[in-house]
Amino acid sequence: MGARLTLERAGVGPEVDKCEAYKAAYMLCVAFYLFERIQFMSSFAATFAVVDKGWFQSIGTAVQKIMQDEYYIHAEFGLQMLKHENLHGWGKKAAQELRPYIIQVYKEVLASEKSFAPFLLGEGRSLPGFNIGSMHTYADYVSQVPAQELGILDSVDQTWVSRNPFPFMEEWLKVDGFQRARQEMDDNAYLIGIMRDDTIDGPMDLDAEGQGPAWLYEPMKHFQNYA
Ligand SMILES: [Fe+2]
Numbered sequence: 001m002g003a004r005l006t007l008e009r010a011g012v013g014p015e016v017d018k019c020e021a022y023k024a025a026y027m028l029c030v031a032f033y034l035f036e037r038i039q040f041m042s043s044f045a046a047t048f049a050v051v052d053k054g055w056f057q058s059i060g061t062a063v064q065k066i067m068q069d070e071y072y073i074h075a076e077f078g079l080q081m082l083k084h085e086n087l088h089g090w091g092k093k094a095a096q097e098l099r100p101y102i103i104q105v106y107k108e109v110l111a112s113e114k115s116f117a118p119f120l121l122g123e124g125r126s127l128p129g130f131n132i133g134s135m136h137t138y139a140d141y142v143s144q145v146p147a148q149e150l151g152i153l154d155s156v157d158q159t160w161v162s163r164n165p166f167p168f169m170e171e172w173l174k175v176d177g178f179q180r181a182r183q184e185m186d187d188n189a190y191l192i193g194i195m196r197d198d199t200i201d202g203p204m205d206l207d208a209e210g211q212g213p214a215w216l217y218e219p220m221k222h223f224q225n226y227a
Pocket of ligand 1: 036069070074
């Protein structure tokens, strides 16, 4: 879809249905959010089950950095994009029309995540405290909030898991859960104190009339009839 839009704008391709283009972009945000929020969480849990026992600390520090980026930055970016779009009629309409497809993508991401358990514990491998059941429960546990955010939890045939089967993961996900001596280890607490609120005139309203960059609002005109 991106290529077709580029060709159209360059004047060398046929006109693209802008509603279809918008829905493709919306679906990209959904997929981005689900991948970043759910995928690899089971393997992160396996990693930190080992690191939590005191082994491979440096690897744990590096992987913790990656996990926190996925969880707090990448996934959050996808979610905030969707929340912003859903403020508008076109976003709500896209979410409604794409609902069966969103459910399908969600189920595929979750099934893919669950498929890691038989691999990890197959061919004679084992990890204390881990079995296929607990790993699948953990996959359900980490995916139920995204399902709730997307408004599809009641359609995905999933029992709510109230207790995290791998409680040590709560600590490893905390940005300030571990303090490291900087002369001995890489400091990975870089998410703490990196942002400050410099919007002295109050919150920005990107949707206010006449504000925001033209390149952002020009394409939106196409969707006025879509809302
Ligand atoms: Fe990521």
